[in-house]
Amino acid sequence: MTRRTMAVLCGxxxxxxxxxxxxxxxxxxxPTSANNTSxxxxxxxxxxxxxxxxxxxxxxxxxxGTPCDGLTSQQLTQILTTVPPTRPNTDAAGPxxxxxxxxxxxxxxxAYDTQDHTGLSGFYENTKPQATVWKPLPDIQGFPAVAxxxxxxxxxxxxxxxxxxxxxxxxVDVSIGLSDAKKGKADPCEVTAQVSDMxxxxxxxxxxx
Numbered sequence: 001m002t003r004r005t006m007a008v009l010c011g012x013x014x015x016x017x018x019x020x021x022x023x024x025x026x027x028x029x030x031p032t033s034a035n036n037t038s039x040x041x042x043x044x045x046x047x048x049x050x051x052x053x054x055x056x057x058x059x060x061x062x063x064x065g066t067p068c069d070g071l072t073s074q075q076l077t078q079i080l081t082t083v084p085p086t087r088p089n090t091d092a093a094g095p096x097x098x099x100x101x102x103x104x105x106x107x108x109x110x111a112y113d114t115q116d117h118t119g120l121s122g123f124y125e126n127t128k129p130q131a132t133v134w135k136p137l138p139d140i141q142g143f144p145a146v147a148x149x150x151x152x153x154x155x156x157x158x159x160x161x162x163x164x165x166x167x168x169x170x171x172v173d174v175s176i177g178l179s180d181a182k183k184g185k186a187d188p189c190e191v192t193a194q195v196s197d198m199x200x201x202x203x204x205x206x207x208x209x
Contacts, residue, residue: 046118046168049125052136052144057167062203063112068097070110070172075198079108079176092116096173106179108195113163113171120144120165132156137193140164141200147189160189162196166203174199 047053068086076083080101087098096111116122123146128134133149133156145164149156159177166172176192178185 047121047124047165049121049128051120051124052165054119054144054165054168056142057170058143058203058207058209060114060167060170062166062206063094063114063170063172066097067095067110067112070097070112070199070202071099071108071195072202075195075202076108079195079198080104080106101179104179104181106182107177109173109175110199111173111175113173117169119167119169119171120146120163121168123148123163123171133160133189135189137162140193140197141204143200145193145196147192149189156188158183158188160187160192162189162192164196164200166200172199172203 066088068088071079073083076099080099081104082101084099084101087100089096089098092115094112094114096109098107098109100107113119113122118125127148127150131148131150133147135147137145137147139145143164143166145162147160147162149160153159153161153175154177157178159175161173161175164172164174174192174196176188176195178188178191182191
């Protein structure tokens with residue numbers, strides 16, 4: 001089962017959003033993800049490993065495109081104070097997109113986990129045991145979510161990833177690191193949760209819900 005971990009080595013997403021900023025490693029892969037492909041289809045045995053059930057899943061079509069369209073220019077400006085060039089990537093977990101503000105040494109990344117069809121269950125099974133940070137969050141617009149950091153992800157004071165279950169077998173991952181100016185002053189998981197709310201809003205609009 002593939003799990004995508006966003007390595008945070010240098011800069012990350014500057015969260016000018018809501019007074020918080022993020023920093024991530026410059027040319028690093030997108031967020032950690034437990035992938036799923038059919039949002040509306042109920043996969044046998046899901047959820048498992050203590051993962052919460054997604055009561056009102058979104059259709060799989062909302063993650064059929066590129067994650068580079070997952071945040072608007074206005075939202076990116078709010079998050080990074082600019083709209084950097086997109087950096088698309090695809091790995092065994094699915095497609096991802098990263099935006100880096102080199103001046104702020106900050107970054108935000110969005111990934112769609114569409115290939116291993118385990119949703120949040122994969123994270124609960126595989127990521128939780130090795131996580132240095134593991135925080136189940138209040139539902140984001142009705143969708144279960146968890147904030148986490150693994151040793152390969154970076155320092156918990158600089159970086160956080162939030163994985164959101166939009167169906168029992170599909171998750172979406174938002175990763176952020178704090179800009180140099182925000183390191184030690186802002187909680188990266190709180191900032192990532194704020195950006196995750198933006199992403200869920202956009203996905204719901206795409207689904208017409």
